[in-house]
Amino acid sequence: MVLDNKARIRSVAVIGAGASGAAAAAALRAESYFDRIRVFERRETPGGTWIYDANPGTPLQPAPGHLAPDLDPPLRLPSALPATTNTNSQERYAQTPVYAGLTTNVPAIAMAFSDRPYPYSPFVPHWIPKQCIQDYFTYNRTDAFLSLNTTVEHVKKLPRERWELTLRRPNPERGVDEWWAKTFDALIIANGHYTVPFIPSVPGLAAYMTKYPGKVFHSKSFQSAHAYADKRVLIIGNSASGIDISTMLAKTVKSPLYQSRRSKSRWDGPEPPSGIEWKPVITSFHEVGSITFADGTVLASDDIDHVIYCTGYQPSFPWWDTKYNAPLWSYSAHRLDRSYLHTFFVDHPTLGLIGMPRTLTFRSFEYQAVALARIFAGRSHKPLPDKESMLTWQREREERCLRDHKKFHDIPWENEETLDYFRELYNIAGLPLLTGEGRHPPVLDAETRWAVENIRKYPDGGQKIDGGALSAKADEWVVVDVEHKKGILSFV
Ligand SMILES: Cc1cc2nc3c(=O)[nH]c(=O)nc-3n(C[C@H](O)[C@H](O)[C@H](O)COP(=O)(O)OP(=O)(O)OC[C@H]3O[C@@H](n4cnc5c(N)ncnc54)[C@H](O)[C@@H]3O)c2cc1C
Ligand SMILES: NC(=O)c1ccc[n+]([C@@H]2O[C@H](COP(=O)([O-])OP(=O)(O)OC[C@H]3O[C@@H](n4cnc5c(N)ncnc54)[C@H](OP(=O)(O)O)[C@@H]3O)[C@@H](O)[C@H]2O)c1
DSSP states (O other): OOOOGGGOOOEEEEEOOSHHHHHHHHHHHHTTOOSEEEEEOSSSSSOGGGOOOSSOOSOOOOOTTOOHHHHSOOOOOOSSSSEEEEOOOSOOOOSOOOOTTOBOSSOHHHHSOTTSOOSSOSSOBTHHHHHHHHHHHHHTTOGGGEETTOEEEEEEEETTTEEEEEEEEEETTTTEEEEEEEEESEEEEOOOSOSEEOOOOOTTHHHHHHHSTTSEEEGGGOOOGGGGTTOOEEEEOOSHHHHHHHHHHTTTSSSOEEEEOSSOOTTOOSSOOTTEEEEOOEEEEOTTSOEEETTSOEEOGGGOSEEEEOOOEEOOOTTBOHHHHOOSEETTTTEESSEETTTEETTEEEEEEOSOSBSSSHHHHHHHHHHHHHHHTTOOSSOOOOHHHHHHHHHHHHHHHHHHTOOTTBOOSTTSHHHHHHHHHHHHHOOOOTTSOSOOOOOOOHHHHHHHHHEESSOOTTOOOSTTSOOOOBTTBEEOOOSOOTTTTTTO
């Protein structure tokens, strides 16, 4: 698919100033091609996930089984623009999920932007990625593109591939929200997908929450371990949040910490770590306060003070007008609709999305950003394939994922799929111009690949980390030899 020359893209909007938005802005600016680039960010600063909200306000009300369109619906738009309205009071999930003791779980060399290494490594506290994202805007002189405290509330595709954005900014001095609209030739969505919590529907859970208010919450509302000293806690989930929060809490709560697991994680050995008792999935909650598990065991009301759902997040696009633009995300298929390489869209040649695939993060965002900027500038090394081929990509990936029980946007490391994916984006982008315009897509060199395979925040369960393998235990992280590469990036 080649963009029509007559439809030259002069202006590009980016939604979000997290790591994806920072990469997008840098790549767009480097092309020295676009007349107008704007990055709209609803928070007061760039940083996205990595902004730490020390006072996040009232904990989110858990909503078992509810999907993002129910929980995070669009705001009512003013009938004409520009306009002022009362300050919005609807929950927008803009607070971040970072908690006090959170450190990164991907070695710095493989996580940071390729041209701005973290000041130290391998696993850094949460303020380092935030500082690096903020610094990235300054370093690339893209800070001038930022419109902060500005939420994109509506996106509508106009004829001839133009995008109309409806924007809202609170004006605290006047005590109102100000609304206006801007139109752009192209749009990059970089809004993140870890803001709206997911809690499964479990028989009796809703009634249990009504009877015991405040007892059940999601990991997004978890702040720090010391609040749970000597409490009896049940964690649900066995991925990064479930494991990290369990590891922290096991040191402070009344023993044992219960952890309900649906699947085994790559960190699990044959036995739970000291202080933790594993449980299978919950089958029902009861009004008397007890909780029943799939193996028939029961925890009585007195056994549990807090239930923390570490069951992940769901993407949310309340501002995307499906009526005008056709669907963007399928909640039944858990994937972008009619997309290509998790980045491009079959029906929208002037639309891109950064940050959806579960793979290396900032690095992956760079490949996506450079490829998109090059396509939008009409300078890509390779054109995108035609619509039919893009749809074939989606269909074949979906069939493969169904067969292998994988999620559509998860990109495993161990079978070289990550390298193949980055290579495809790299090849679409190609080199910058001889005269310097454009960013070079990053390399994924031997040191970086070694770090991904060998440096771990936690040792793999049951795996020996001494003897034949290298062992370097400082600050609890480890260097290991990897016999089995399975699931190396499953923690990303
Ligand atoms: C608890 C937790 C820990 C994590 N730890 C790691 C880790 O150790 N290593 C790692 O590599 N990854 C980690 N991640 C993944 C992390 O999300 C990515 O590293 C990365 O920060 C995602 O960047 P992003 O820009 O795509 O999204 P985000 O960081 O979510 O940024 C999106 C931005 O868009 C803004 N936005 C959203 N909607 C709108 C709108 N309508 N209008 C205007 N602005 C909008 C948001 O305010 C936000 O600033 C973690 C995630 C979570 C939830
Ligand atoms: N830096 C860090 O240390 C750190 C800490 C926390 C989070 N993070 C990051 O934050 C992001 C989100 O991680 P996350 O752990 O919150 O979410 P997640 O990776 O999506 O994991 C969700 C967990 O909930 C379980 N689950 C989902 N539905 C369930 C159901 N119906 N019943 C029982 N269990 C269910 C899943 O089990 P299945 O596996 O069986 O599906 C999985 O264990 C990731 O990028 C992660 O790397 C990083």
